[in-house]
Amino acid sequence: MATIAAVIASTHHPFYYRASTSTGADRPPFADEWVAKIEAFRETLTRARPDLLVMVGSDHFHQLWLDNMPQFLVGKAPFYDGNFYNEEREFGLPRMRLAGHEELSGYLLRQGIDAGFDLAFSNELRIDHSITCPLITLRPQADLPIVPIYTNIFAPPLPQPKRFVELGKLVRRLVESWPGQERVAIIGTGHLSLELGGPRQFGPHGPDPEFDRKAVGWIASGDLESALAGVSLDSLWLPGNATHGFMDFMLMMGVAGENVKADYSDSLDLFHTMEAYFTWYPEAAR
Amino acid sequence: MSRYLLDKFLYTIDRDPELVERYRADPRGTVAWWEAERANVILNVPEAERSTWLAFTDTEREALATHDYPALFEMGAHPFLTLTLFIALFERDYAEPLGFQREYAARLSRFSLPYPDIAT
Numbered sequence: 001m002a003t004i005a006a007v008i009a010s011t012h013h014p015f016y017y018r019a020s021t022s023t024g025a026d027r028p029p030f031a032d033e034w035v036a037k038i039e040a041f042r043e044t045l046t047r048a049r050p051d052l053l054v055m056v057g058s059d060h061f062h063q064l065w066l067d068n069m070p071q072f073l074v075g076k077a078p079f080y081d082g083n084f085y086n087e088e089r090e091f092g093l094p095r096m097r098l099a100g101h102e103e104l105s106g107y108l109l110r111q112g113i114d115a116g117f118d119l120a121f122s123n124e125l126r127i128d129h130s131i132t133c134p135l136i137t138l139r140p141q142a143d144l145p146i147v148p149i150y151t152n153i154f155a156p157p158l159p160q161p162k163r164f165v166e167l168g169k170l171v172r173r174l175v176e177s178w179p180g181q182e183r184v185a186i187i188g189t190g191h192l193s194l195e196l197g198g199p200r201q202f203g204p205h206g207p208d209p210e211f212d213r214k215a216v217g218w219i220a221s222g223d224l225e226s227a228l229a230g231v232s233l234d235s236l237w238l239p240g241n242a243t244h245g246f247m248d249f250m251l252m253m254g255v256a257g258e259n260v261k262a263d264y265s266d267s268l269d270l271f272h273t274m275e276a277y278f279t280w281y282p283e284a285a286r
Numbered sequence: 287m288s289r290y291l292l293d294k295f296l297y298t299i300d301r302d303p304e305l306v307e308r309y310r311a312d313p314r315g316t317v318a319w320w321e322a323e324r325a326n327v328i329l330n331v332p333e334a335e336r337s338t339w340l341a342f343t344d345t346e347r348e349a350l351a352t353h354d355y356p357a358l359f360e361m362g363a364h365p366f367l368t369l370t371l372f373i374a375l376f377e378r379d380y381a382e383p384l385g386f387q388r389e390y391a392a393r394l395s396r397f398s399l400p401y402p403d404i405a406t
Contacts, residue, residue, distance in 0.1 A: 061297055061367060065329060066290060066406055086300055090373055154366065156405040197365025198401060199394040202387040241365055241401055271384075 002175055005183035006048035007280040009219060009252035010041070011273065012057070012133035012189035014091040030270060037268050037277070038137045044264045044279035045138045049183055052101050053139065054108075054147045054175060056188030056251055057130030058154060062086075063122075070120035071159045072167060074112070075148035076105035077123050082132040096132055101145040104178060108147065111174050117167060125150075134189050151251065153190070153244040161231055164247040165224060168254020186255050190248030192216070193239035194273045200240060206273045208239035215246060216267055216276050222260040224253050256280045289362045290406040291340050295320060295350060296358075296367035298329075300374065310375045314351040321347065356393050362402040 016038065019031045062084045064070065082096035105121075112119045127148055135142050149171070152158055168188075175184050192215050193208035200207040218227040227250055236243045256262070257280075264279040295317070299305045309316040326337040342350070349357035353375070358368050373386060380386045 061364070062301075065297065066293060067329060084301070085303060086370060086374065089303075090370065155364075197359065197367075197369030197390075199391050199397050201369070201391045202384050203391075237401065238399060 002178045002180045003183045004172070004175055004186060004282045005050045006045055006185040006187075007172075007252065007256045007282060008045060008134075008138065008185060008187040009249055009256070009276075009278045010134060010137070010187075010189050011191060011275045011277075012130050013270070013273065013275055014087065014093065014129045014133055016133065017094070017136050018092040034268060034270070034275070037266055037275070041264075041266060041277040041279070042138050042140075045185060045187075048185055048281065050144060050185035051182035052104065052145045052147070052184055053135075054104070054149065054171065054184060054186045055127075055131045055134065056149045056151065056171075056186070056248060057127070057134075058151050058190075058245065058248060060128055060130065060154065062128045063126050064150065064152075066155060069152060069155050070150070071152045071163075072117065073120040073122055073125075073150040074105055074109050075100065075122050075125040075127075075150070076102055076109060077125055078102060080125055080127045080146065080148060082127045082135075084126065084128055087129050091129065093129055093132060093136075096135070096142055098127070098135070098142055099145040101147050104175075104180065104182075104184075105147045107178050108149075108171065108174055111177075112170060115170055115174075117170060130189055134187050138187065149188075151248055153247055158233060158244060158247075160233060161236075161247050161250055162228060164251040165228065165254040168251040168256075171251075172255045172257070186252075188248050188252040188255070190250075190252070191242060191245030192249075192274045192276055194242040194245060195240035196242040198241045202272050204271055205269055206240070208243075209269075209274070211239035211243070212267075212274045212276075215249070216265070216274075219249055219253060219276070219278055220262045220265040222253060222256055222258060222262070224250070224258045227253060252278075257282075288340065288342060288346060289404070291325060291342060292346055292350070292358065292361060292363040293367055293406060294325070294340075296363060296371050298324060300367065300371040306371070306374050309371075313353050317342075317347060317350045355390065356396075359394055359397065360402055362404045364404050364406075365401075
């Protein structure tokens with residue numbers, strides 16, 4: 001059976017790549033601290049010695065569009081190209097190409113559908129910064145095959161928060177039952193409070209530091225009960241109009257397990273949104 | 287009201303570098319061309335099998351033709367699509383980093399929760 005080498009949840013700040021690679025007058029004052037935190041976070045994946053990565057993210061209206069919008073989608077392809085013209089334009093992100101792992105993709109699809117999740121699939125998927133950003137931060141050599149899982153946190157009507165948690169629990173169970181020998185890291189990125197295209201965007205902090213403080217506590221302690229009681233599709237508009245991305249964190253809490261404390265947690269208060277980083281090692285808990 | 291069509295305009299302009307420049311230079315002309323030629327094309331379907339029913343209201347057409355992003359916000363255009371495209375259009379005109387993004391927020395300051403519905 002496969003081993004879950006690490007479960008990792010984080011934000012996916014598209015400005016990290018440019019901030020971390022800029023020099024001289026272009027380098028923002030917070031870049032050095034940010035890079036130090038990311039390098040420490042990266043080590044939590046490196047030391048888990050993963051062979052392949054299941055990557056949970058959300059397409060930001062790149063390939064997936066309103067004429068045909070899946071709620072949960074698993075990529076099943078031999079390769080995934082990464083990043084789009086408008087992400088190069090706005091964030092300076094590089095083009096990337098990742099190998100896929102069709103066998104695990106196929107297993108998650110078949111078993112997931114049979115378990116009651118009617119997952120959509122894609123045989124030709126270009127991944128965006130929700131997946132490439134954590135690769136840049138956690139595995140910049142981008143040398144491991146991936147299985148991408150996309151969720152809809154963007155285009156209402158959205159699935160309920162509890163469905164994200166249920167999918168996370170299912171992914172955990174399926175990866176653990178997969179008859180491969182690989183060490184699998186499950187990595188997902190979401191948002192804390194975030195406003196995009198609204199009056200609270202690009203402030204000195206995230207739009208709702210109180211929500212962020214609560215949310216970081218829920219994630220670090222695995223407190224799914226409080227997280228599920230504390231948010232709803234309606235309430236998630238309040239901390240910021242893009243805060244439904246928190247449901248990807250809830251999915252990762254489902255992967256990590258109820259009341260399982262993160263083995264590593266860190267955060268960084270930045271302009272626009274708070275960064276947060278969490279790692280669990282399920283192996284050590286056995 | 288055709289919130290979906292507003293989003294489709296923003297989405298299809300944003301993903302094409304030539305259309306981004308065309309919309310910056312000639313918003314009214316670009317909107318007129320797009321509505322006549324592109325609004326009914328289903329993105330993953332041959333052009334001959336286009337839709338027959340999509341059109342802007344006068345208010346929507348005018349908001350797009352005048353780059354009026356607060357009006358687009360008010361009509362429930364998806365804020366991520368509007369923001370992304372308008373950064374591409376206007377960030378270059380501001381010397382300070384995030385200068386345009388902050389002005390954008392300020393111009394939306396009259397909106398409070400709940401924001402206009404964006405469901406399509």
